Amino acid sequence: MSIKVKNLTKSFDGKNVIDNISFEVHDGETLAIVGFSGSGKSTVLKLICGLIEKDGGEIITSEGDIAMVFQYSALFDSLNVADNISFALRERKDLRNKYKEEELRSIVSQKLELVGLKGIESKFPSELSGGMQKRVSFARAIVTEPKTILYDEPTAGLDPISSTLIEDYIVRLQQETNAASIVVTHQMSTITRTANKLIMLYKGKIVFAGTPEEMLRQDNPYTKQFVTASLEGPMHMLS
Amino acid sequence: MITFKQYLRQSTTYKIFKIFIREFVDFLTTFGDIVENGLKTLRYILTFQVNVKELMDQCVRFGISSLPITLSIVGMTSIIVTSQVASEMVKQGGGHFVGLLMSILIIREVGAIMSGFAIVSMIGSSLASEIATMRVTEQIDAISVLDVDPIRYLFVPRILSGIIMMPVIVIIASAFGILTGALTTKLTTELGYRAYFDSVWLGIYMKDLGVCLLKSICFGGTIALISCACGYQASGGAKGVGLATTKAVVWSFVAIVIWDMIFAIAFFF
Numbered sequence: 001m002s003i004k005v006k007n008l009t010k011s012f013d014g015k016n017v018i019d020n021i022s023f024e025v026h027d028g029e030t031l032a033i034v035g036f037s038g039s040g041k042s043t044v045l046k047l048i049c050g051l052i053e054k055d056g057g058e059i060i061t062s063e064g065d066i067a068m069v070f071q072y073s074a075l076f077d078s079l080n081v082a083d084n085i086s087f088a089l090r091e092r093k094d095l096r097n098k099y100k101e102e103e104l105r106s107i108v109s110q111k112l113e114l115v116g117l118k119g120i121e122s123k124f125p126s127e128l129s130g131g132m133q134k135r136v137s138f139a140r141a142i143v144t145e146p147k148t149i150l151y152d153e154p155t156a157g158l159d160p161i162s163s164t165l166i167e168d169y170i171v172r173l174q175q176e177t178n179a180a181s182i183v184v185t186h187q188m189s190t191i192t193r194t195a196n197k198l199i200m201l202y203k204g205k206i207v208f209a210g211t212p213e214e215m216l217r218q219d220n221p222y223t224k225q226f227v228t229a230s231l232e233g234p235m236h237m238l239s
Numbered sequence: 240m241i242t243f244k245q246y247l248r249q250s251t252t253y254k255i256f257k258i259f260i261r262e263f264v265d266f267l268t269t270f271g272d273i274v275e276n277g278l279k280t281l282r283y284i285l286t287f288q289v290n291v292k293e294l295m296d297q298c299v300r301f302g303i304s305s306l307p308i309t310l311s312i313v314g315m316t317s318i319i320v321t322s323q324v325a326s327e328m329v330k331q332g333g334g335h336f337v338g339l340l341m342s343i344l345i346i347r348e349v350g351a352i353m354s355g356f357a358i359v360s361m362i363g364s365s366l367a368s369e370i371a372t373m374r375v376t377e378q379i380d381a382i383s384v385l386d387v388d389p390i391r392y393l394f395v396p397r398i399l400s401g402i403i404m405m406p407v408i409v410i411i412a413s414a415f416g417i418l419t420g421a422l423t424t425k426l427t428t429e430l431g432y433r434a435y436f437d438s439v440w441l442g443i444y445m446k447d448l449g450v451c452l453l454k455s456i457c458f459g460g461t462i463a464l465i466s467c468a469c470g471y472q473a474s475g476g477a478k479g480v481g482l483a484t485t486k487a488v489v490w491s492f493v494a495i496v497i498w499d500m501i502f503a504i505a506f507f508f
Contacts, residue, residue, distance in 0.1 A: 049384050068384045074377040088385040091290070091392055144385075 002027045002148055002180030003048065008057035010043060010204075017043050019204035020057070027062070027147070030174055030181040032195035032212070034226065036235060039201040041184040042071075045150045048182070062180070064147030071153045073133040075125040075140070082108045082121035085140045095144070111139040114176065115169055131162035138169055142177060149173065151183040155190050167193045188227070191215070200226065202235050269486065273468040280394045280464070289395055297400035301362055301459075302407055309357040309408055310415045316353050317345065317416040321423035329428045337428075338435040341420040342442035346451050347507070350413030352499055355458040358405065359491040363466040366397055367487030370470025371480040379471070389471070398463040405459025406452045413451070446506070454502050461498060462491045 003025040010018040017040045025031045033041045046052045048059055049066045075084050085108045089095050099107070105121075112118055115135040125133055134154060141149060154170060155163035167190055174181055174194075183194055191198060192212045200208040200215075200222055207222040208215065218224040225233030241249075283289070325337045370393060373379050382389045421435045469487035473479045 046380075051380050051383060065386070066384070068381070070377045070381060072376065074381040076373075076378055076381070087382075088387065091387040092385065140381075140385075 002029075002062045003182070004058070004060040005044075005048070006058040006060070008044070008047060008059065009055045010040075010047060010052070011055055016204050018047065018054075021199075021201070021204070021206050022057075023199055023206070023209065025148075025180040025182060027180050028174065028178045029197065030170070030183060030195045032191045032198035033182060033184045033201060034186065034191060034198055035201035037186075040204045041201055042152050044201075045152050045182060045184055048148070049150055062147050065144045066148040066150065067141035067144065067146035067179075068150040069134070069137050069141050069152065069154055071156055073125070073130075073137040075133055075137055077125050079124075080121065081112070081117075081123050081125070081128075081136050084125070084136060085111055085143055087140065088144050092144075107143065108139075111143055112136075114142070114172070115139045116165075129162075131158055131165060134158070134162075134166055135169060138173060142173060145177065147179055149177070149179045149181045151181065151185075153184055153186070155185065155187050160189075163187065163189060164193075170194045207234075269469065269472065269490070272472055273465055273490075276390055276394055276468045276471065277398075277464050279388075279390045280398050283391050283395045284399060288391055289399060290392065293392070293396040294399055297396045298404050300365075301358075301397075301400045301463075302404035305358055305361050306408065306411065308361055309354045309412050312357045313345070313350055313353045313412040313416040314419040316349050317341065317419045318423045320344065320349070321420045322427050325424045325428050325430070329430055334428065334430045335434055335438050337424050337430060338417075338421070338438035338440075339442035342417055342439045343447070345413050345416040345420070346443065346447045348499075350416055351409050351451055351454045351458060352495065354405070354409045354412045354455070355462065355495040355499075356492070358401075358408070358459070359462050359488055359495065362401075363462045363491045364484050364488050366463060366466035367470040368480055368484045370467055371473035371483035372470075374471060374473045375476055375479055393471075394464070394467045397467055398460055401459035401461075401463030402456050403459075405462075406455040409451060409455035409458075450502055450506050454498065457498050457502075458495050461494045465490045465494055 005024070006022045008018055008021050009016065021044070023031065033044060035041050043052070045068065047054050048061070049068050076087065079087065082105070083090075086104045089099055089104055089107065108121060109118070112120065115138050117132060117135055117139070120128070120132070120136075125136070128136065151170060155166050158166060170181070170183065170190075171194055173179070181194075183190060185191060195212055197209070197211050198215060199206050202222060208220045210220075215223045216227060218227055221234050224230075225235055321337070321341060324340065325334075328334055328337050328340070370379075373393075379389050379393075382392055417439055421432055421439075424430050424435050425432060466487040469483045469490065473483035
């Protein structure tokens with residue numbers, strides 16, 4: 001077991017954003033979290049990695065680091081690619097003096113190679129395309145060899161070909177690291193190509209849990225509405 | 240039976256009251272954040288947990304890049320004061336005290352406060368908008384997820400650079416102010432440089448220099464702390480960055496005037 005979420009709740013200004021949800025993700029598995037915008041998907045990720053505090057419930061993760069890939073990459077724009085990737089190794093209290101400069105350079109180039117970007121160490125984020133920024137943020141996330149990787153809409157705003165490339169790297173990182181991964185996404189291709197299982201959130205509750213294949217069968221009225229992108233169904237746009 | 244006018248009056252009062260409460264809560268929250276982040280920063284500084292490379296970069300930003308505008312403001316203030324005072328003092332027979340007056344005025348007040356205002360508008364606003372942008376683009380969240388304390392990485396080098404560089408800026412700006420005073424005196428009166436500088440030395444007291452340095456350390460640290468804390472609080476998008484920057488500039492201006500008043504009362508009352 002790598003991530004176990006039990007009866008998790010979170011509210012903002014008295015409104016339940018996450019309402020008593022539970023799920024598990026094992027090592028080497030990828031869980032997709034889908035749902036409308038504002039249904040609480042990104043909040044789940046922020047709760048797991050500790051950016052916001054939960055109101056109730058339990059989040060149990062295996063020992064080891066938790067990494068997160070942000071929706072818009074969140075690369076540090078004042079640092080070049082190499083410094084972005086090696087940031088945790090240079091600044092984290094327990095890792096600060098562990099590596100020599102040559103070792104850091106070697107780790108950076110190894111991680112860049114893993115995401116298919118060689119020789120861009122000295123470039124700044126503003127000089128990279130959206131897809132390249134996303135891949136650099138993957139490299140930054142896995143630099144500490146995390147046991148859990150969280151992806152917040154990894155293919156948002158990318159063209160279909162770049163999206164496919166990113167999906168391939170999600171699968172590759174899962175195989176390389178054997179980490180438990182959670183992908184928040186709206187995109188059907190990302191769900192079918194990267195996830196082993198999925199949950200659908202609506203108004204902070206899980207309304208469907210199963211595999212991508214089960215979702216595509218459209219037995220559930222919620223998944224049917226989501227897959228067919230229909231305005232008719234049990235879900236209404238959240239105000 | 241309540242009339243429509245009474246209802247409207249009540250309703251407006253209620254709205255004003257609500258705005259007042261909201262502003263008051265915002266004031267307390269900002270003040271609390273500044274104190275909390277300031278204490279965390281102090282802990283890191285006292286335990287020597289400082290990123291030296293980042294500190295050097297921030298010192299260059301704080302000191303070197305702000306120097307031209309600071310020198311311009313202090314120099315022009317000196318020209319404004321000297322051009323109005325020097326000729327009058329010469330007429331009244333006090334020409335030999337122009338240098339003394341300018342050195343006291345610049346070392347005690349003009350050098351530090353005008354440099355402070357220049358630093359707030361140039362460096363304070365830039366620090367606040369930089370950190371606010373990092374906040375709204377999730378870069379600060381990324382720092383936290385990578386298990387690095389944003390206070391250590393962002394606040395410590397910036398505040399320390401303010402504490403180190405502000406006295407340097409104030410000394411250079413004050414010297415420049417006294418020099419422009421000499422030039423203005425020479426151009427607007429018949430008084431020579433010799434007479435001006437002879438009296439400048441009479442107006443330089445060790446106590447004034449000490450207070451000036453202490454004051455500039457407080458100004459530098461406070462401007463950097465308030466700017467970082469206001470940027471760190473930002474939320475939303477571009478509007479949030481704008482609001483944070485405005486708040487940082489306003490709070491910094493008020494804070495340096497308060498510091499100035501405290502020093503005036505403590506040392507010259």
